[in-house]
Amino acid sequence: xxxxxxxxxxxxxxxxxxxxxxxxxxxxxxxxxxxxxxxxxxxxxxxxxxxxxxxxxxxxxxxxxxxxxxxxxxxxxxxxxxxxxxxxxxxxxxxxxxxxxxxxxxxxxxxxxxxxxxxxxxxxxxxxxxxxxxxxxxxxxxxxxxxxxxxxxxxxxxxxxxxxxxxxxxxxxxxxxxxxxxxxxxxxxxxxxxxxxxxxxxxxxxxxxxxxxxxxxxxxxxxxxxxxxxxxxxxxxxxxxxxxxxxxxxx
Amino acid sequence: xxxxxxxxxxxxxxxxxxxxxxxxxxxxxxxxxxxxxxxxxxxxxxxxxxxxxxxxxxxxxxxxxxxxxxxxxxxxxxxxxxxxxxxxxxxxxxxxxxxxxxxxxxxxxxxxxxxxxxxxxxxxxxxxxxxxxxxxxxxxxxxxxxxxxxxxxxxxxxxxxxxxxxxxxxxxxxxxxxxxxxxxxxxxxxxxxxxxxxxxxxxxxxxxxxxxxxxxxxxxxxxxxxxxxxxxxxxxxxxxxxxxxxxxxxxxxxxxxxxxxxxxxxxxxxxxxxxxxxxxxxxxxxxxxxxxxxxxxxxxxxxxxxxxxxxxx
Numbered sequence: 001x002x003x004x005x006x007x008x009x010x011x012x013x014x015x016x017x018x019x020x021x022x023x024x025x026x027x028x029x030x031x032x033x034x035x036x037x038x039x040x041x042x043x044x045x046x047x048x049x050x051x052x053x054x055x056x057x058x059x060x061x062x063x064x065x066x067x068x069x070x071x072x073x074x075x076x077x078x079x080x081x082x083x084x085x086x087x088x089x090x091x092x093x094x095x096x097x098x099x100x101x102x103x104x105x106x107x108x109x110x111x112x113x114x115x116x117x118x119x120x121x122x123x124x125x126x127x128x129x130x131x132x133x134x135x136x137x138x139x140x141x142x143x144x145x146x147x148x149x150x151x152x153x154x155x156x157x158x159x160x161x162x163x164x165x166x167x168x169x170x171x172x173x174x175x176x177x178x179x180x181x182x183x184x185x186x187x188x189x190x191x192x193x194x195x196x197x198x199x200x201x202x203x204x205x206x207x208x209x210x211x212x213x214x215x216x217x218x219x220x221x222x223x224x225x226x227x228x229x230x231x232x233x234x235x236x237x238x239x240x241x242x243x244x245x246x247x248x249x250x251x
Numbered sequence: 252x253x254x255x256x257x258x259x260x261x262x263x264x265x266x267x268x269x270x271x272x273x274x275x276x277x278x279x280x281x282x283x284x285x286x287x288x289x290x291x292x293x294x295x296x297x298x299x300x301x302x303x304x305x306x307x308x309x310x311x312x313x314x315x316x317x318x319x320x321x322x323x324x325x326x327x328x329x330x331x332x333x334x335x336x337x338x339x340x341x342x343x344x345x346x347x348x349x350x351x352x353x354x355x356x357x358x359x360x361x362x363x364x365x366x367x368x369x370x371x372x373x374x375x376x377x378x379x380x381x382x383x384x385x386x387x388x389x390x391x392x393x394x395x396x397x398x399x400x401x402x403x404x405x406x407x408x409x410x411x412x413x414x415x416x417x418x419x420x421x422x423x424x425x426x427x428x429x430x431x432x433x434x435x436x437x438x439x440x441x442x443x444x445x446x447x448x449x450x451x452x453x454x455x456x457x458x459x460x461x462x463x464x465x466x467x468x469x470x471x472x473x474x475x476x477x478x479x480x481x482x483x484x485x486x487x488x489x490x491x492x493x494x495x496x497x498x499x500x501x502x503x504x505x506x507x508x509x510x511x512x513x514x515x516x517x518x519x520x521x522x523x524x525x526x527x528x529x530x531x532x533x534x535x536x537x538x539x540x541x542x543x544x545x546x547x548x549x550x551x552x553x554x555x556x557x558x559x560x561x562x563x564x
Contacts, residue, residue, distance in 0.1 A: 001283060038439065041521060045497060048318055049311075049318060050312060210308070210312075211311075212311045213280070214518045215283070217280040218273075218274065218322070219310070222325065233302075
């Protein structure tokens with residue numbers, strides 16, 4: 001975990017409000033685990049807090065992130081040009097574990113929950129695992145990365161309005177994807193809840209939470225554990241997560 | 252030459268900068284970034300007699316140049332803190348200011364008594380000003396009599412110096428300050444967060460699950476400066492100043508208003524290296540300003556106002 005001013009090497013618009021940025025720096029070499037995130041500082045005193053953004057891909061000293069412009073922080077990120085720098089702290093958090101005994105992995109991503117699954121798919125594929133991927137979007141125009149994921153396995157797309165792939169939510173495609181040993185999912189909370197219900201217990205979920213410090217000190221992003229231990233009834237999404245075992249935390 | 256060392260009751264500090272309580276946990280997270288021994292002191296997270304789970308999430312919201320929090324004094328309780336958190340900090344050469352909170356006077360007394368036995372705790376900070384816990388500490392903070400009574404009760408069971416952390420959410424902060432000084436407080440910490448709120452205009456819902464929260468960050472600095480300026484001229488005990496410190500210039504301003512040390516809160520969240528960077532910057536700035544020791548600046552602005560000739564040209 002380091003703090004470094006990473007240099008922007010490219011920025012592209014993938015879909016409405018969705019951007020992919022590539023950044024370069026020495027600290028990127030330590031970003032080895034999919035599911036971890038970087039904490040970006042934009043602006044001086046406003047916005048005040050850093051923005052947690054998941055790691056989408058890493059190649060040597062180059063980091064790819066994919067983000068959606070939501071507020072002032074991400075708008076400022078979208079305005080960055082090649083050669084500009086971004087104050088980045090990372091890698092932070094615990095990422096997705098890759099279990100040797102599970103041969104077929106089902107990856108389920110919704111919206112901006114999709115990017116961290118890309119780095120995971122790549123690592124699973126490199127380890128010789130069979131990878132199936134369900135990607136959920138609201139509508140066809142908002143789709144991104146579907147082509148890129150197809151390098152690693154079969155891709156199933158769902159759109160809420162039926163403009164592409166299966167009409168409905170990611171859970172509507174789980175049966176279509178067939179058998180799997182382990183699942184990995186990232187997306188909004190209602191989606192995670194539905195996936196947990198539909199996909200069983202052998203899996204991992206990645207939580208999106210509002211964070212303060214990003215390093216475990218401020219206790220802004222705590223989640224309750226389903227089975228409370230005596231001295232610990234909660235976990236921190238930033239430090240203990242964002243990835244947790246399915247069924248571990250209250251969603 | 253050391254321009255930065257300051258000595259406050261119980262706290263022999265290498266420099267006047269400490270992380271503020273609630274913004275630094277018990278130090279473990281930040282120890283992954285730097286050696287905590289560089290700090291002047293550490294104000295650890297509030298301890299209550301029992302384990303607290305805190306408020307529901309969302310617990311933080313960003314605002315213009317500030318943030319709202321409603322963590323709700325989440326902490327593992329005094330037993331766990333004594334057994335697991337404080338011993339871990341023993342390896343660092345840094346004095347600790349133990350923040351204590353509770354629902355009743357008895358709660359404060361119990362935590363004060365127990366935490367005073369920890370070998371690395373050098374002073375207590377009574378949190379009578381958390382705005383996020385209903386019908387609790389805040390009532391002590393807004394009533395001078397109750398604040399004084401609590402201070403006396405804690406002083407009676409602990410030989411450690413006692414700092415009282417004052418709430419800015421009152422009409423007469425100097426009145427509360429004078430009352431706790433009279434009751435034997437050894438110092439003051441000021442200010443705690445200002446009660447605030449933020450609404451999501453798309454839904455009409457307050458962003459925080461607790462609805463209201465405590466505002467911190469650069470937005471509150473002028474309020475803190477005014478209150479410290481006012482209180483420091485009314486009391487003779489030292490003040491640890493806090494409220495939106497982001498730069499060495501901010502620290503100088505707190506000293507000139509009347510502070511003798513400072514605590515850094517929200518800035519740690521924006522940048523984990525905030526405290527060590529501020530210490531370095533402060534030393535450089537004092538050299539530039541030709542100030543031989545930081546404590547010379549305390550109260551420099553008291554009863555002072557001169558027309559600024561350079562800006563009126």
